[in-house]
Amino acid sequence: MSDKKFQYSKAIALQYDESDEEAAPTVTVKGETYSADEVVKIAKRYGIPVVENPSLAKALQDTELDSEIPEELFQAVATLLNNIDASLSKK
Numbered sequence: 001m002s003d004k005k006f007q008y009s010k011a012i013a014l015q016y017d018e019s020d021e022e023a024a025p026t027v028t029v030k031g032e033t034y035s036a037d038e039v040v041k042i043a044k045r046y047g048i049p050v051v052e053n054p055s056l057a058k059a060l061q062d063t064e065l066d067s068e069i070p071e072e073l074f075q076a077v078a079t080l081l082n083n084i085d086a087s088l089s090k091k
């Protein structure tokens with residue numbers, strides 16, 4: 001068994017189309033351990049914002065790929081997306 005330590009235990013990628021007011025964000029990628037590290041590395045390479053929020057990642061881990069996030073997570077994800085938008089507009 002490998003003793004490799006992973007920086008991220010989970011990674012969840014979300015996609016959100018602001019122009020579609022009826023659509024919720026969807027889970028587009030999920031990864032654990034090695035896969036999580038790779039997801040984050042690729043996101044950073046392409047300039048996609050990366051936010052560490054382990055509790056939200058854990059809450060989203062059971063959401064099927066290409067499915068909208070559960071309604072009970074709308075507020076948490078909206079807060080996260082607003083924080084990303086605010087940080088990007090400062091640049």
